[in-house]
Amino acid sequence: xxxxxxxxALATLVVxxxxxxxxxxxxxxxxxxxRREARDTRQTGRSDARQTKVDCRQASExxxxxxxxxxxxxxxxxxxxxxxxxx
Numbered sequence: 001x002x003x004x005x006x007x008x009a010l011a012t013l014v015v016x017x018x019x020x021x022x023x024x025x026x027x028x029x030x031x032x033x034x035r036r037e038a039r040d041t042r043q044t045g046r047s048d049a050r051q052t053k054v055d056c057r058q059a060s061e062x063x064x065x066x067x068x069x070x071x072x073x074x075x076x077x078x079x080x081x082x083x084x085x086x087x
Contacts, residue, residue: 038082045078 049071056067 038086049074
């Protein structure tokens with residue numbers, strides 16, 4: 001009788017551990033995909049910011065400091081977007 005209950009307890013424990021390990025793995029995979037997407041967004045933002053500064057300097061409408069500020073604001077907007085994706 002005791003053996004029957006111990007086998008049931010062992011089976012319940014194995015099932016519980018298995019379910020938890022699957023959910024942790026799925027969460028880690030999802031989190032990794034979010035980090036990757038955020039990183040890709042930041043990479044794209046860097047190249048967009050460079051192009052913004054190049055275009056600004058070629059247009060000669062603003063000073064170099066103003067063009068630098070445009071580049072910074074472009075990068076900050078991209079970082080904000082990446083944070084929204086990640087968290």
